[in-house]
Amino acid sequence: QWRDGKDANPYSENMFPHPLTLRARAAGLEVGYPTRAVIEPRHYGFPHRPDLLVGVEGLQAPATRVESYSDWVVTAAWQDAQHHLSLTTGHGLPFVYATAVKGEARVELLGGEPKVLHEGDNVVALAFEERNYALFAPTGSRWQRAGKAWRAELGGKSFYAVAALPDATPATLALFSQHAFAFVTGSAVSYRYDRDKAEVATQFRVTTEVKEPGAAKEPLLALYRHQWLHSSATFLPQTYVSPRGQMKLTAASE
Numbered sequence: 001q002w003r004d005g006k007d008a009n010p011y012s013e014n015m016f017p018h019p020l021t022l023r024a025r026a027a028g029l030e031v032g033y034p035t036r037a038v039i040e041p042r043h044y045g046f047p048h049r050p051d052l053l054v055g056v057e058g059l060q061a062p063a064t065r066v067e068s069y070s071d072w073v074v075t076a077a078w079q080d081a082q083h084h085l086s087l088t089t090g091h092g093l094p095f096v097y098a099t100a101v102k103g104e105a106r107v108e109l110l111g112g113e114p115k116v117l118h119e120g121d122n123v124v125a126l127a128f129e130e131r132n133y134a135l136f137a138p139t140g141s142r143w144q145r146a147g148k149a150w151r152a153e154l155g156g157k158s159f160y161a162v163a164a165l166p167d168a169t170p171a172t173l174a175l176f177s178q179h180a181f182a183f184v185t186g187s188a189v190s191y192r193y194d195r196d197k198a199e200v201a202t203q204f205r206v207t208t209e210v211k212e213p214g215a216a217k218e219p220l221l222a223l224y225r226h227q228w229l230h231s232s233a234t235f236l237p238q239t240y241v242s243p244r245g246q247m248k249l250t251a252a253s254e
Contacts, residue, residue, distance in 0.1 A: 010063035014048040017072075017091045019222055019240035019247055020164055021048035024064040028055020028078060029087050030110065031096060033131050033164035035241045046243045051111030051128045054096055054162050056103035057151055059083040070186040073206065075099075088184060092222045092247070094163050094176075094240070097183045101158045107135050108149040117168055119143065124150055125165065125173050132165035134173060136180040139212055159183070159211050163220075166238035166249065175236070179251060181215035182208045205254040222247040 012024035023030040030050035038045050061078035068075045073090030077100070084102035098105070109126075114133075117125035122137040135143055137152040137160045144151055154160060161180050165172055186207040193200050208219050223231060225245035233250045240247040 012064060015089075016048070016243075017089050017093065018224070018242040018244065019094055020089065020096070021046070021050075022089060022096075023048055023050065024076065024078075025053065026060045026062070026078075027108070028053050028059060028085065028106075029076075029089075029096060031133075031162060031164070032111075033133070033240075035130055037243070044243075046241075049111070051109070051114075051131055052133060052162065053108035053110055054087065054098065055106050055108070056083045056085045056101060057106040058103060059085060059106075061085075068186075071189045073184055073187040075185075090184065090187060092224075093184055094165075094220055094222055094249075095180070095184070096162045098160045098162070099158065099183065101154060101160065105137060105141075105152040105154055105160045106149050107151075107162060118170075118173060119145075122152070123173070123177055125168075127168050132168045134163050134165055134176055134180075136161040136163070136177065157211075164240075166240055172238055175238070175251075176220065179216045179218065179220045181212035182210055182217055182219040184219050185209050203254060208253060216251065218251045218253050220249055220251055222249050 015022040021032040031052045032048050032050045034046035061080050065077050067077040075086055075088040078085040086100040088097040111128040114126040114128045117127055122141045124135045124143045126133050138157040140155045141152045163176050184206045188205050191200055191202045222240050228248040235248045235250050238249045
């Protein structure tokens with residue numbers, strides 16, 4: 001998002017593709033998952049308070065550019081002389097998908113010192129109070145703690161993923177690990193109007209690219225309350241908090 005004049009911002013303002021909140025910076029993308037409302041006399045909101053910065057070691061991009069977009073999914077790119085990073089995000093996506101990574105994966109800790117729920121391989125799970133996240137590098141890679149960040153050599157591959165987890169249970173981490181490498185690449189919405197019944201049926205679809213052999217083909221999608229109340233989807237027990245009510249999770253491409 002750009003502003004005219006001397007206050008031009010070459011990165012972004014705060015963005016709210018629930019359940020996540022995001023903000024672009026020179027070194028990558030701030031990621032938060034607000035779970036508590038801020039209630040004041042004339043204000044109600046779930047403000048962006050970042051816990052993680054998703055990026056590449058040494059990255060200092062002069063700007064963030066839209067690389068591609070579809071109906072509700074956007075891929076943005078960061079690039080400087082030695083590094084490159086493309087990140088895909090969208091409404092209802094609990095993941096941030098990193099592709100075209102040139103350099104070492106780096107996820108900086110912005111929300112204080114988290115509790116480490118899992119480490120020791122290509123997956124790290126972290127808890128900042130009740131806000132939980134997981135980092136997923138390609139199989140064969142290993143996350144290493146380096147000061148205020150986690151870093152991973154990607155073993156010649158150019159992708160990784162970061163997700164906000166609905167809870168801190170091992171079962172939820174296992175579920176997200178299974179679906180972490182079904183990278184969403186695009187989205188499309190269509191509708192059908194039944195004139196006799198005065199009803200509109202809306203179809204939401206995402207396209208995916210499976211990055212790891214044996215990984216689930218379906219991504220995890222979170223639906224708003226006004227969607228899941230009228231949806232025929234099969235929902236998982238995990239749910240998210242959002243300003244628009246509870247979001248329910250489904251493993252599906254449409």
